[in-house]
Amino acid sequence: xxxxxxxxxxxxxxxxxxxxxxxxxxxxxxxxxxxxxxxxxxxxxxxxxxxxxxxxxxxxxxxxxxxxxxxxxxxxxxxxxxxxxxxxxxxxxxxxxxxxxxxxxxxxxxxxxxxxxxxxxxxxxxxxxxxxxx
Amino acid sequence: xxxxxxxxxxxxxxxxxxxxxxxxxxxxxxxxxxxxxxxxxxxxxxxxxxxxxxxxxxxxxxxxxxxxxxxxxxxxxxxxxxxxxxxxxxxxxxxxxxxxxxxxxxxxxxxxxxxxxxxxxxxxxxxxxxxxxxxxxxxxxxxxxxxxxxxxxxxxxxxxxxxxxxxxxxxxxxxxxxxxxxxxxxxxxxxxxxxxxxxxxxxxxxxxxxxxxxxxxxxxxxxxxxxxxxxxxxxxxxxxxxxxxxxxxxxxxxxxxxxxxxxxxxxxxxxxxxxxxxxxxxxxxxxxxxxxxxxxxxxxxxxxxxxxxxxxxxxxxxxxxxxxxxxxxxxxxxxxxxxxxxxxxxxxxxxx
Numbered sequence: 108x109x110x111x112x113x114x115x116x117x118x119x120x121x122x123x124x125x126x127x128x129x130x131x132x133x134x135x136x137x138x139x140x141x142x143x144x145x146x147x148x149x150x151x152x153x154x155x156x157x158x159x160x161x162x163x164x165x166x167x168x169x170x171x172x173x174x175x176x177x178x179x180x181x182x183x184x185x186x187x188x189x190x191x192x193x194x195x196x197x198x199x200x201x202x203x204x205x206x207x208x209x210x211x212x213x214x215x216x217x218x219x220x221x222x223x224x225x226x227x228x229x230x231x232x233x234x235x236x237x238x239x240x241x
Numbered sequence: 242x243x244x245x246x247x248x249x250x251x252x253x254x255x256x257x258x259x260x261x262x263x264x265x266x267x268x269x270x271x272x273x274x275x276x277x278x279x280x281x282x283x284x285x286x287x288x289x290x291x292x293x294x295x296x297x298x299x300x301x302x303x304x305x306x307x308x309x310x311x312x313x314x315x316x317x318x319x320x321x322x323x324x325x326x327x328x329x330x331x332x333x334x335x336x337x338x339x340x341x342x343x344x345x346x347x348x349x350x351x352x353x354x355x356x357x358x359x360x361x362x363x364x365x366x367x368x369x370x371x372x373x374x375x376x377x378x379x380x381x382x383x384x385x386x387x388x389x390x391x392x393x394x395x396x397x398x399x400x401x402x403x404x405x406x407x408x409x410x411x412x413x414x415x416x417x418x419x420x421x422x423x424x425x426x427x428x429x430x431x432x433x434x435x436x437x438x439x440x441x442x443x444x445x446x447x448x449x450x451x452x453x454x455x456x457x458x459x460x461x462x463x464x465x466x467x468x469x470x471x472x473x474x475x476x477x478x479x480x481x482x483x484x485x486x487x488x489x490x491x492x493x494x495x496x497x498x499x500x501x502x503x504x505x506x507x508x509x510x511x512x513x514x515x516x517x518x519x520x521x522x523x524x525x526x527x528x529x530x531x532x533x534x535x536x537x538x539x540x541x542x543x544x545x546x547x548x549x550x551x552x553x554x555x556x557x558x559x560x561x562x563x564x565x566x567x568x569x570x571x572x573x574x575x576x577x578x579x580x581x582x583x584x585x586x587x588x589x590x591x592x593x
Binding site for chain 2: 119125127148151154187188191195197226
């Protein structure tokens with residue numbers, strides 16, 4: 108890729124920053140070149156974020172209807188999944204799966220609640236509450 | 242939350258330079274800080290950072306891992322081992338102890354590298370924040386409750402509050418940083434670059450060509466090509482996620498373009514000068530062409546994800562196969578080029 112071919116498509120996600128690519132200058136020598144965004148990257152980044160948002164919205168619906176817990180919403184909202192939440196709390200997967208059910212979570216002890224709160228960067232009280240909008 | 246940290250006002254003069262990748266960028270900056278200028282591509286090449294791996298048993302959000310480089314940590318370790326540089330590594334059980342140690346190094350005037358999660362760093366643009374635990378950055382000072390940070394993938398100097406940094410350093414899970422903190426402890430007065438370059442190129446090409454596992458190296462690329470050709474057309478949603486994920490690992494996470502291929506080609510150009518082997522520069526041009534093919538693959542895959550191009554798994558699989566075949570021939574030429582040369586260099590090229 109030549110420096111003149113480095114895409115400069117000002118990605119929204121970069122917030123005005125740029126990243127560095129290596130590209131060829133006019134003498135065919137490699138030089139570090141700033142890139143403000145590329146449509147291919149933007150598409151796949153949007154896709155990854157949209158997938159988390161879709162899961163969070165589904166979980167929000169379920170929690171509203173009492174078929175799921177707020178914890179599940181917070182998990183996807185923090186861009187985690189079951190495996191990641193289990194790893195970052197140190198609970199095993201089946202246990203987290205149990206806690207994601209609406210019945211089990213409110214009975215959790217304060218110490219375990221604290222572990223979820225720490226992993227998700229929330230206060231223990233926030234774990235129970237849903238925002239107005241997903 | 243952070244009772245252990247000292248009230249500290251310190252700023253160590255540190256030259257912030259943006260780089261393509263976090264790990265090669267941090268080690269290159271730390272060495273430059275100690276008057277040992279090594280460019281990012283040179284650091285990446287000598288570390289034998291280039292690679293390819295398809296790891297279906299490691300899942301992120303239900304998707305397999307695609308890696309275009311060697312595992313996290315191996316760039317710093319590989320580079321310093323081949324050059325005889327000694328690193329100081331320190332991890333902590335208690336977050337408070339880790340933050341206190343950081344403050345102590347800063348107050349003694351030492352800038353240090355840290356391994357962190359990318360999600361909890363407050364200065365990261367929100368859309369770029371994902372749970373990846375092997376990000377690297379340099380802390381060069383502290384002002385009030387904020388740390389002064391040179392993050393190699395960001396174009397400017399940044400700051401992060403103490404609580405966020407503590408959280409980023411002590412996340413749990415895969416590749417948990419455990420507060421890892423590091424700096425070069427000893428740098429030999431003379432570095433034998435030519436020898437290190439030869440060893441590293443033989444290591445990388447050996448890994449790409451001859452490791453007897455189908456999920457690594459050129460065979461790994463061919464395997465992924467087969468997997469994509471055989472994707473079940475009924476699972477369109479999953480297939481799009483998979484392709485998008487692969488493109489993110491190749492381009493979006495900071496690879497210098499084309500899954501580190503451009504970075505490595507840049508290293509080969511520089512190595513051609515150091516070794517006096519113009520042949521390497523010719524091979525670098527070929528690797529650049531393969532990098533362009535990888536970029537075309539990424540663009541097509543992304544457009545297919547978005548529905549701007551009809552989903553055509555065969556087309557993508559052919560593109561990957563093309564990359565695999567050309568890379569195979571490049572690594573063979575590289576090996577031949579390195580192995581022919583003055584006898585003094587040829588003797589022991591065994592890797593530890």
